[in-house]
Amino acid sequence: MVDLKVNIGKLMCKNPVSTASGCFGYGHEYDDFLDVNRLGAVFVKGTTGSNREGNPYPRMAETPSGMLNSVGLQNKGVDYFVNEIYPQIKDYQSHIIVNVSGSTIEEYVEVTEKLNVLDKIPAIELNISCPNVKEGGMVFGTHCPSAIHVTREVRKAWDKSLIVKLSPNVTSISEFAKAVEGEGADSISLINTLLGMAIDARTRKPVLATVTGGLSGPAIKPVALRMVWQAYHAVKIPIIGMGGIMNATDAIEFILAGATAIQIGTANFIDPAVSIKVLEGIEKYCDEQGVTNVNELVGALES
Amino acid sequence: MKKFVRDFELIANKRINREYYLLVLKSPERLPEMLPGQFVEIRIDNSKDTFLRRPISLYDVDMDKQLVYLLIQEVGKGTRKLAGLKAGNSLNLIYPLGNSYSLPEEKAKVLLVGGGVGVAPFPLLAKFLKQNNVEPEFLLGFRNKELLVDLADFEKYGKVFLSTDDGSAGEAGTVMDHSVLKASSFPYVKVYTCGPQVMMKAVSKFAEELQLDCEASLENTMACGFGACLCCIQETVRGNLRVCKEGPVFNTKDLIW
Numbered sequence: 004m005v006d007l008k009v010n011i012g013k014l015m016c017k018n019p020v021s022t023a024s025g026c027f028g029y030g031h032e033y034d035d036f037l038d039v040n041r042l043g044a045v046f047v048k049g050t051t052g053s054n055r056e057g058n059p060y061p062r063m064a065e066t067p068s069g070m071l072n073s074v075g076l077q078n079k080g081v082d083y084f085v086n087e088i089y090p091q092i093k094d095y096q097s098h099i100i101v102n103v104s105g106s107t108i109e110e111y112v113e114v115t116e117k118l119n120v121l122d123k124i125p126a127i128e129l130n131i132s133c134p135n136v137k138e139g140g141m142v143f144g145t146h147c148p149s150a151i152h153v154t155r156e157v158r159k160a161w162d163k164s165l166i167v168k169l170s171p172n173v174t175s176i177s178e179f180a181k182a183v184e185g186e187g188a189d190s191i192s193l194i195n196t197l198l199g200m201a202i203d204a205r206t207r208k209p210v211l212a213t214v215t216g217g218l219s220g221p222a223i224k225p226v227a228l229r230m231v232w233q234a235y236h237a238v239k240i241p242i243i244g245m246g247g248i249m250n251a252t253d254a255i256e257f258i259l260a261g262a263t264a265i266q267i268g269t270a271n272f273i274d275p276a277v278s279i280k281v282l283e284g285i286e287k288y289c290d291e292q293g294v295t296n297v298n299e300l301v302g303a304l305e306s
Numbered sequence: 307m308k309k310f311v312r313d314f315e316l317i318a319n320k321r322i323n324r325e326y327y328l329l330v331l332k333s334p335e336r337l338p339e340m341l342p343g344q345f346v347e348i349r350i351d352n353s354k355d356t357f358l359r360r361p362i363s364l365y366d367v368d369m370d371k372q373l374v375y376l377l378i379q380e381v382g383k384g385t386r387k388l389a390g391l392k393a394g395n396s397l398n399l400i401y402p403l404g405n406s407y408s409l410p411e412e413k414a415k416v417l418l419v420g421g422g423v424g425v426a427p428f429p430l431l432a433k434f435l436k437q438n439n440v441e442p443e444f445l446l447g448f449r450n451k452e453l454l455v456d457l458a459d460f461e462k463y464g465k466v467f468l469s470t471d472d473g474s475a476g477e478a479g480t481v482m483d484h485s486v487l488k489a490s491s492f493p494y495v496k497v498y499t500c501g502p503q504v505m506m507k508a509v510s511k512f513a514e515e516l517q518l519d520c521e522a523s524l525e526n527t528m529a530c531g532f533g534a535c536l537c538c539i540q541e542t543v544r545g546n547l548r549v550c551k552e553g554p555v556f557n558t559k560d561l562i563w
Contacts, residue, residue, distance in 0.1 A: 025535070025536075057546060062527075063528070067354070070357060070358060273359060
């Protein structure tokens with residue numbers, strides 16, 4: 004029997020497998036495909052202070068080994084989440100973690116305060132890395148003093164576990180990892196999508212209405228692995244790794260690079276039951292490798 | 307409706323014309339209820355340059371034989387890959403997805419207006435209408451006679467009016483030019499449409515002027531197909547809705563397009 008329990012800072016998870024925000028709805032979209040209760044955690048859709056309709060269509064472009072999206076944080080706002088969605092999902096046996104987004108520090112704090120009173124939300128993921136909104140989002144995640152400022156203010160409003168989701172669209176991921184650790188983040192998650200674009204040569208137009216969007220899928224995995232590995236050597240807090248994980252082997256690679264837990268994002272769109280397959284695959288790998296506790300693998304990269 | 311993910315066996319891949327083909331797929335088990343307007347998401351295997359599944363509308367379903375029929379047009383890398391599949395190949399499907407067409411309030415005649423591969427949902431819709439004592443008739447438009455589909459699949463449910471852009475089959479012009487829409491009386495209580503957006507908008511406007519209910523099935527680029535990614539939105543009077551979940555069928559009076 005492999006011990007799969009991991010601690011992401013203050014947050015104890017029954018296993019390291021979770022699903023990424025924006026790729027798993029609120030969990031119940033996947034009830035037909037898998038037992039959501041088996042996951043370590045579910046990171047639900049980015050939530051803002053008020054209703055956002057998101058960006059115009061087209062919002063998606065398929066690219067080699069991946070996809071671009073420019074959804075732009077479409078959600079019905081924190082009050083709707085608290086009153087309508089939370090009652091439907093609070094009884095999952097997996098941790099429900101809300102991805103907190105905003106355009107201003109005040110908005111981030113407002114969303115955080117409203118979530119702080121919900122018993123069954125043990126952690127928030129502070130999204131300072133959404134590339135698809137004009138104001139806020141990635142601006143906070145690519146300018147270090149802003150990252151520090153928003154983390155500090157949200158930390159004051161949030162008693163439970165605070166995860167900060169970092170942007171890969173920076174020169175030094177270590178600098179941002181250290182900066183948010185210094186402001187009291189309990190853990191960091193990375194990477195969010197890489198800013199990219201797609202062009203239709205025939206029409207000479209960009210494919211996305213917003214021109215640029217966030218790249219995800221296996222295309223970004225090498226970048227994500229490198230950043231997790233760099234962050235692991237820069238901070239002491241745990242890391243939740245993500246970026247193009249399609250199977251258990253990919254997940255193990257992230258854990259070896261230094262991730263305590265992992266998130267599965269885009270892969271859910273192609274195989275909606277992939278997260279459970281990854282979970283079972285990690286267990287099998289541990290069995291085969293004589294690993295009795297998955298934590299033995301964290302950062303166990305040999306060089 | 308509960309959704310499933312299963313491997314189907316390809317029974318036949320029939321060439322319909324130089325652009326369209328019909329996949330006949332056998333389910334490994336009894337099929338769940340599948341409604342007209344709903345679609346499946348097909349995984350494209352062994353293909354380095356396609357990453358996501360392809361959403362394809364249900365053309366017909368045979369519950370007894372556990373068969374699913376899909377009419378597909380070759381438009382890109384994914385549909386070209388599927389076109390090359392042979393009987394005996396396995397295909398992974400997520401199904402049934404999306405909402406469905408609804409019955410008219412009055413059990414009378416209805417008109418199904420389709421263009422090109424947009425005629426795909428109509429055989430299943432017509433079967434469903436007939437089962438509910440509604441009489442479907444069809445107005446189908448194609449570029450020319452070389453690009454027609456198998457009209458027998460439609461004629462078994464009701465009369466087919468045909469138009470082609472070049473007049474090589476049926477009346478010349480688009481469906482909007484067809485005499486059935488120009489006649490002094492319009493004997494239908496509801497209009498269903500699927501095809502190019504410009505055609506659906508024109509059909510919707512026509513129905514609106516006659517104060518008739520009109521339902522359109524929309525196409526959109528999707529990443530997941532089951533409501534998680536929020537990529538395939540359509541602007542409506544109720545805000546941005548997901549074509550894969552709240553659609554693909556919308557009452558045209560709700561659409562902002």
